[in-house]
Amino acid sequence: MSEIIRKLRVAAYAVIIDDGRILLSRWLGPERPRWILPGGGIDHGEDPYDAVVREVFEETGYHAEVRRLLGIQNVRGPLNRDGEDLDYHRLRILYEAAVVGGELTYEVDGTTDQAAWFPLEEVPALDHVESVDVGLEMYRTRPLDGRIPRFT
Structure with missing residues (x-):
């Protein structure tokens, strides 16, 4: 029996909505590509605020x-x-977050391979990770404590 290893990953993601559309990146996950919020892991010593700005640019060009x-x-x-x-x-x-410049491009040799805008009503039908739903719920409800009930 193998030893269970404890791993912590801290990441920052952006919910970017404009004109009824959300910006998503396509993550090349271990099972299959799925849509995620643009963002990713925070480097050692990096401020999460700076990390999300960097990650959005790397994954989307914006x-x-x-x-x-x-x-x-x-x-x-x-x-x-x-x-x-x-x-x-x-x-x-x-x-x-909001887009303030740049143009839509794709990440090369990274963990994502595409970025696209989707009408909000199309999100439920997309093959996406649960953090997209969590981010949209936080965007809609603006919880004062920064938490929403756990998604299962």
């Missing part, structure tokens, strides 16, 4: 301006990655 902190999604659970059993704890810092 310059983003953070408008406000939406909240934090806390997810913990078992995960088997590359044969290793992980007790995987993810903290996702979610910001509301």
